[in-house]
Amino acid sequence: MSNQAAIEVEGLSKRVSDAGGELTILDNVGFQVSRGESVSITGASGSGKSTLLGLLAGLDVPSQGQVTLLGQRIFDLDEDARAQFRARHVGFVFQSFQLLPNLTALENVMLPLELAGKPAEQAARKVLDEVGLSHRFNHYPSTLSGGEQQRVSIARAFITQPALLFADEPTGSLDVVTGARIIDLMFQLHQEHGTTLILVTHDQDLARRCERSIEIHAGRLVAAV
Incomplete structure (x- = not known):
């Protein structure tokens, strides 16, 4: 694996069984992503792109193939070790926000550092200020707009200043104007922090913001440009 590669995917396949027999969700997918690169994963609903993202993050296990993140073959690790690897190196942004409703904005942001046993409050205040929410530290998610929650x-x-950021349809539940602001913010932080960004989207305008695009069709990689 190249020292410049953040992600290497080799022969990745995912199959599941149901009442109708075996279903192939991903079929022999392979590609590389350089460190600091922004890459979109596109495809129609049901094409396998969210499944691919879950496998890249080690949240799911493939039927065959391997994913190497930052030089670590993640499926050589057990589930606990993969979770520890994610905590150190990976950040996530979800369409549904995934905020804990009983924690304030500040407490939600502090959580990853607290779980790692690191000082959290000052860093959380700083990053919330970076995203323009210094006036919302003590607000609970239910009192924030969709854009503020995102x-x-x-x-x-x-x-945690992750080396890798995975985003799954991060503007899917937002209006167009708010979504555009969120994407501007995400790319700004990606560039400032040198984070490798992998973005699942059906939005072609958003995909074009990335340096490269990977297109999945019926579980197969049809383009990686």
């Missing part, structure tokens, strides 16, 4: 989610993803 900004909290982005702040939480970046607080």
